[in-house]
Amino acid sequence: DGMDLSELGMITPLFDMQQVEVLMGVQTSLFGASASSGLINFKTVDPSDKKEGYFMTQFGSQNTFTNGLVYNLPFDSGWKLRLVGHSNISDGFKENVALGNYASANRDETSFRAKLLKEGENNITQKYTMIFSDFDNGYDNWAPDNNTDNITYSDNPGKDSQKSQIFIADYLYDLGDNLVSLNVSNSKNETLHSYDGDWGNYSFWLGYEDHDDDHDDHGDEHGDEDGDDHDDDHDDDHDGDHDEDHHEEHAEFDASTYDFFDSFSRDIDHRTVDLRFRSNTANNNKVNYVFGLYQSNYDETTDAAGYIFGGSATGLSSGYEIITKSVYGELAYDFGNHHVLSAAFRAESRDMDYFDVDNPGADFSLRGDWNKSFKLSYEMHPTPNLHWYIYAAEGYHPAGINQNPYLDMDEKTYDDEIYTDVTTGIRWTKGNIKLTSSLFYLEHDGHIFQASEQLDPGNPNAFAYFKMNADSGYEYGTETTGEFKLTDKLSMDLSLGYMSSEIHFGDHDDHGDEHGDEHGDEHGDEHGDDHDDDHGDDHDDDHDDHDGHDDHDGHDGHDGHEGHAEHGQKAHAPNWNYSLSVNYNFTEDSKLMVEITGKDSYVFDSQHDEFESDPYHLLNAYYSHSFDKLKLGVYAKNILDETYADRGFIFGLEPPMYEERLYKSYGPPRELGLSLTYSF
Numbered sequence: 001d002g003m004d005l006s007e008l009g010m011i012t013p014l015f016d017m018q019q020v021e022v023l024m025g026v027q028t029s030l031f032g033a034s035a036s037s038g039l040i041n042f043k044t045v046d047p048s049d050k051k052e053g054y055f056m057t058q059f060g061s062q063n064t065f066t067n068g069l070v071y072n073l074p075f076d077s078g079w080k081l082r083l084v085g086h087s088n089i090s091d092g093f094k095e096n097v098a099l100g101n102y103a104s105a106n107r108d109e110t111s112f113r114a115k116l117l118k119e120g121e122n123n124i125t126q127k128y129t130m131i132f133s134d135f136d137n138g139y140d141n142w143a144p145d146n147n148t149d150n151i152t153y154s155d156n157p158g159k160d161s162q163k164s165q166i167f168i169a170d171y172l173y174d175l176g177d178n179l180v181s182l183n184v185s186n187s188k189n190e191t192l193h194s195y196d197g198d199w200g201n202y203s204f205w206l207g208y209e210d211h212d213d214d215h216d217d218h219g220d221e222h223g224d225e226d227g228d229d230h231d232d233d234h235d236d237d238h239d240g241d242h243d244e245d246h247h248e249e250h251a252e253f254d255a256s257t258y259d260f261f262d263s264f265s266r267d268i269d270h271r272t273v274d275l276r277f278r279s280n281t282a283n284n285n286k287v288n289y290v291f292g293l294y295q296s297n298y299d300e301t302t303d304a305a306g307y308i309f310g311g312s313a314t315g316l317s318s319g320y321e322i323i324t325k326s327v328y329g330e331l332a333y334d335f336g337n338h339h340v341l342s343a344a345f346r347a348e349s350r351d352m353d354y355f356d357v358d359n360p361g362a363d364f365s366l367r368g369d370w371n372k373s374f375k376l377s378y379e380m381h382p383t384p385n386l387h388w389y390i391y392a393a394e395g396y397h398p399a400g401i402n403q404n405p406y407l408d409m410d411e412k413t414y415d416d417e418i419y420t421d422v423t424t425g426i427r428w429t430k431g432n433i434k435l436t437s438s439l440f441y442l443e444h445d446g447h448i449f450q451a452s453e454q455l456d457p458g459n460p461n462a463f464a465y466f467k468m469n470a471d472s473g474y475e476y477g478t479e480t481t482g483e484f485k486l487t488d489k490l491s492m493d494l495s496l497g498y499m500s501s502e503i504h505f506g507d508h509d510d511h512g513d514e515h516g517d518e519h520g521d522e523h524g525d526e527h528g529d530d531h532d533d534d535h536g537d538d539h540d541d542d543h544d545d546h547d548g549h550d551d552h553d554g555h556d557g558h559d560g561h562e563g564h565a566e567h568g569q570k571a572h573a574p575n576w577n578y579s580l581s582v583n584y585n586f587t588e589d590s591k592l593m594v595e596i597t598g599k600d601s602y603v604f605d606s607q608h609d610e611f612e613s614d615p616y617h618l619l620n621a622y623y624s625h626s627f628d629k630l631k632l633g634v635y636a637k638n639i640l641d642e643t644y645a646d647r648g649f650i651f652g653l654e655p656p657m658y659e660e661r662l663y664k665s666y667g668p669p670r671e672l673g674l675s676l677t678y679s680f
Contacts, residue, residue: 001044001129003168003185004032004272004296012111012133015056015068015086018045024423024440032294032326032348044129047080047117048072053680060635060673062103064090078121084113093668094140096152098201104140104157109133123174131166141665142199144653148643148666155201156261158194165189177283181276189268197260197306199653205255208655253656262306269299286334290344294326302403317357318403325349330375337381344375354401364401366413371396390424397448402466414467418445432485437478444473447503449606471506475499475570489586495579501570503606568609574600589626595619604648604662611662616644633675641670 014020021041031039053071058064068086075081087110091103111133119125140157166187173180198205276292279285301319325348332342350368377391397417425438447470477499484492577599584592598617603609619639625632645664652658 001042001168001170003166003183003187004270005166005187012042012044012113012131013086013088013109014042016045016070016082016084016113018043024438032296032324032328032346044084044113044115045070045082046127047074047082047115049074049080054677055680056675056677058633058673058675060090061671062091062093064088064107064671064673066675078118080117082113082115082117084111084115086111092138093150094152095150096140096154096157098153098155098204099157102157104138104152104154106138108136110135125170125172125174127170127172129166129168129170131164133162133164135163136161139193139195141647142663144199144204144663146662146664150666150669153200153204154196155259156196158196158261158263159192162189162191174280177280177285179278179280181274181278183272183274183276185270185272187268187270189266189270191266191268192263193265194261194263197262198258200258202255202259205258205655209253209255258655260306262304264302264304266303267301269297271297288332288334289330291329292327294324294328296322296324298322298324315358318355319357320352320354320401320403323351338387339378339380341378342376344377346373347371348373350398352401354403364412366399366401368399371398371416385429387427388425391422393419393421395419395421400448400467411466411468414448415446415469417448417469419443420445434483435480436482437480439476439478441476442474444503446470447473449503449505471504473501473503473570475501475573489584491583493579493581493583497577498575499573500575501573502567503570504567505607506566568606569603571604571606572602574602574615576600591624593622595621604645604664605650608650608662611648611650613645613648613664616642618642618644629679631677631679633677635671635673635675637671638667638669643669 021039021043023039023041051073053069055070056066056068058066060066066086066088069084071083073081073083088107089109090107092105092107094103094105096102096104111131113132114130116128117126137160138157139160140152140154143152164187166185168183168185171182272295274292274294276290278290279288281288299319299321302316304316305314326346328344328346328348330342330344332340334340347370349370352366352368354362354364354366356362373393373395375391375393377389379387379389381387396419399416400414402412402414420443421440422442423438423440425436428435448467449470450467477497479497480495482492482494484494486492577597579595579597581593581595586592596617596619599615601612601615603612605611618637619642621636621639623634644667646667647665649663650660651663652660653663654661
């Protein structure tokens with residue numbers, strides 16, 4: 001609805017949503033640095049002229065209970081109001097046996113949205129959007145034994161919660177041939193991210209006090225009610241890839257002291273103003289334009305407790321301010337028959353100030369230059385049913401400040417990352433067939449990656465984090481989608497994607513791993529890879545970097561080791577992915593959709609390409625039937641109950657030798673559910 005919410009992981013559910021727009025490739029020319037890797041734009045439903053609404057209730061696996069209510073109310077004064085409420089409660093699919101089978105990764109999410117609209121009075125349209133959300137979710141996704149039964153052993157599970165209050169004011173002034181719009185927004189947010197850093201409890205770690213290398217049989221003494229049922233889950237993940245340095249001697253270990261917990265809370269205030277002038281495209285102009293001015297003020301304070309900066313501190317109270325100013329524009333010329341040449345440009349300035357409440361000597365400022373972005377595109381219709389386009393774009397991801405006051409001066413900041421994107425594609429329709437296909441090449445200069453070092457091998461939280469620049473990186477590939485209407489009742493949708501990627505670290509290979517790949521699956525890949533596997537779980541709030549664009553990966557910070565390859569595949573970037581759905585309409589009111597999706601293996605960490613996920617395929621089905629004002633829905637996700645990893649970290653966790661191993665978290669198991677929707 002016009003506000004930049006890229007800093008926040010959770011705002012509002014996809015309930016009563018009008019559309020979700022996915023703009024692929026570099027989009028900084030019109031949308032700024034937040035869209036350096038593409039843009040996902042959520043547009044909620046506007047109020048309408050009818051007095052109407054609907055109520056939805058849904059019950060599913062893991063005691064999931066969801067309710068939603070929408071009420072639309074027009075007034076005689078011309079104002080229209082739409083009210084939306086939504087709640088979601090679930091136990092989640094993790095079972096914490098250390099706390100009596102406690103649902104430690106539960107969800108408790110509530111949101112409310114009000115939208116007020118008045119159109120046309122004195123050629124001015126006013127729209128006001130207010131959002132309140134309270135997401136109070138547990139976080140307990142990892143287990144030291146890598147078991148695939150979704151059992152955890154943490155004695156102090158964490159939180160992944162956020163409260164947000166958002167206000168957006170939109171004004172549109174219609175001047176006939178030209179339009180003037182003003183978007184003013186403000187958000188206030190409180191977030192908490194905490195986790196059990198050792199993933200275990202005293203009983204679990206007690207069995208590690210007096211043994212050497214055999215970690216297979218821990219049984220009930222670890223708080224596992226199922227004894228050693230999970231032993232087999234160790235074998236595939238350990239593979240003998242251990243750090244030989246830790247085998248030199250038998251280390252002393254005391255289970256009573258092996259207990260770590262970190263907590264990070266943030267208060268975020270974000271204010272934006274966007275003034276835009278543009279031509280009215282409804283007039284079929286030869287020349288269309290957009291010109292705009294933008295300013296953003298972003299303020300954040302952080303309070304952290306635990307093992308901070310690799311043990312250099314036990315607490316942190318700090319903050320930073322970012323002021324962004326931009327001027328942007330686009331000019332498009334129509335040669336006729338929808339042959340259009342367009343050029344877009346943006347200049348953006350970004351200033352940052354970091355302050356440490358307890359250590360003013362660590363305060364730091366960064367005054368950014370005016371970064372330039374552009375996009376040049378051409379599109380044509382050689383035939384009425386064929387659309388071809390090509391564009392070249394250059395954008396940037398901004399320089400930033402590393403928060404850690406114990407870093408060397410040359411590590412306190414990192415430079416801009418420059419993107420170059422060339423994409424071409426077609427859209428073709430004929431009869432009952434629609435096809436789109438594209439080829440893309442994206443190059444990074446000064447690729448920003450998150451580096452970290454495990455300073456104390458006996459402490460899983462002893463990490464120092466900072467962002468820095470690699471030399472370069474690239475990815476290229478193709479994406480194809482198709483819609484096929486086979487009969488009046490039967491249709492099929494198909495999506496195929498292929499991508500190859502690599503990152504060159506250059507002289508930076510001493511600083512560990514690169515997570516937060518902006519082009520991998522589940523991380524907002526602008527070239528169409530899946531976005532739904534993680535369901536919003538992972539929001540890395542370790543906050544040792546402050547560029548204003550946290551990558552939200554490496555959740556517990558267990559990444560980063562020294563002496564790895566100088567180049568590697570991008571993390572979470574499978575070579576191929578696909579989805580195929582078959583839709584059958586039994587009647588106008590009765591519909592079935594069966595879907596299969598899959599993706600190739602991928603590396604969890606660019607500098608640990610010896611550790612890969614396994615390819616996987618998921619089968620889903622959805623059925624709906626309408627009875628006048630009542631609609632019944634049935635869904636089944638992951639019908640075959642496929643076990644698949646969605647995250648992986650490589651580090652030393654298990655005492656007394658702390659061998660470097662791969663630890664994985666897994667996606668949701670089979671989910672079944674039933675929904676009822678009543679319209680009034």
